[in-house]
Amino acid sequence: MTTDPDDSEPGPDSVMPARVQSVDRALRLLEVVAATAPRGETVTTLAARCEINRATAWRLLGTLEARGLVERDPNTNRYRIGLAMIRMSASAGYDGLVRRTRHVLERVSEQTGETADLAVVGRHGVTYVGEVAPPSVMAINWVAREVPLHATSTGKAFLAWLPPDEARGLLDLPLPRYTDTTVTDPDVLMAELDGIREQGYAECAGELEPALYGVSAPILTVDARPLGVFSIWGPVSRVPVTRFAELGPIAVEAAAEVRTALQG
Template identity: 45%
Template sequence: MPPETRADDDKARVQSVERATALLRAVARATGPDARVRELAAVTGLNRVTAWRILRTLEGQGMVHLDPHTRQYAIGTTVVELARSAPAQTWTSRAHDVLQTLSLQTRETTALALCEARDLRYVDQVDSPGSDEESWLGTSAEPMHATSTGKVFLAYAGRPAAALLAEPLERFTDTTITALPALEEELAVVRRQGYALCRGEFSEATWGVAAPLLGEDQRLLGVLSCWGPATRGEPERFAALGSLVRDTARRLVTA
């Protein structure tokens, strides 16, 4: 590139955008304590105040998510929404079509939730044919101990449930698991079979099945789920639906 062209190119750049992009990339790569302001500032060569101001702005736009307990940053749902619209065939861009197919196969509502530090947030949902389901988009996948999506998160979080939940666990229905030892036993089953079940544990009127979306390093990226009314939640359906959702989740991230 000729010197004059390079100079013109430098003048056309916006420094604040470059800094914000550098911080986004740093957040995406960081784990644990490395995802805090001081460490993110150091790795991007910014002073702490500048990094904090940019991160606050990015957080306000949903580009990053700040865990209020650990003060660690993670990529936000806005980035995921942008990635989903990209032409590149990433698994996030394919997810909506997969949800639609899974909904048609099961005749139930399907959803995608992505990890945000110590939380999960729903970013896509396809309602069952002919239904008028409540939208969960943008909401957190709580309560963790009483939903299939939450159980998957707890099972693959890499930490004991006791580190993420506090007893007593809230009871929502007669089938809600309220003791941590019993929940840990359930999570061991989730890891063994590759999917989680919810049998009216949050709402007596609803059942659910969910499976993990795991990266190459087996880190949890998100959760694929399927749910419907209890009137269609026959016990004999669970094994077949669990296997279907599990296998669909695996194909989504590896295709």
């Protein structure tokens, strides 16, 4: 029986190659497919974004689809993340992500004297996975809670960096009113998202809970889509609207630091 040299184990002095091109391309395709969620994208667009030819992308996507890592919508021919990838992600949990970014949460909470939160993007919205509050502050714990997109700075920071039609499609109409300041008109909200993108961070002045104010900045992928959101919030007595201009840039810087930590 002959042994395929490609199947042999490397010796202790062997030098492993830096990367396998086909695997590298497949993983890059997965990253871009994930970045286009929940709408997905066609093979032509995915190939262009990954800078590979369409035939290669089609073969790689076919292999990924056979393993359940991506799925193709037969009506639109758009590829989205498959159930196998979702199961693997769920099994990993968020513990590793929170560990790698907790130092940022702790530093920002100490710097501002307020609560710092990390939220991740899911199929239909954002969910808090990490939080650090000042020791002397009795704060509501938001971890594991999914928040309404239109009534929080976290949700608006997520929506603002999506294509407008995709953002509008995620809104649960009619928009419920939680407080006197909740925006319930979709057109008014969409106009607000334009200003949020220009400013770089979102604000919330008691739109979900009357006494809770805060700011949030998106954690963006290489394709400038929201992967998560970094938030700073507190009671209106400590986080009035006049502090938003101070806290907003801190949230933007922290979001960029989290992105770097996740890439490391």
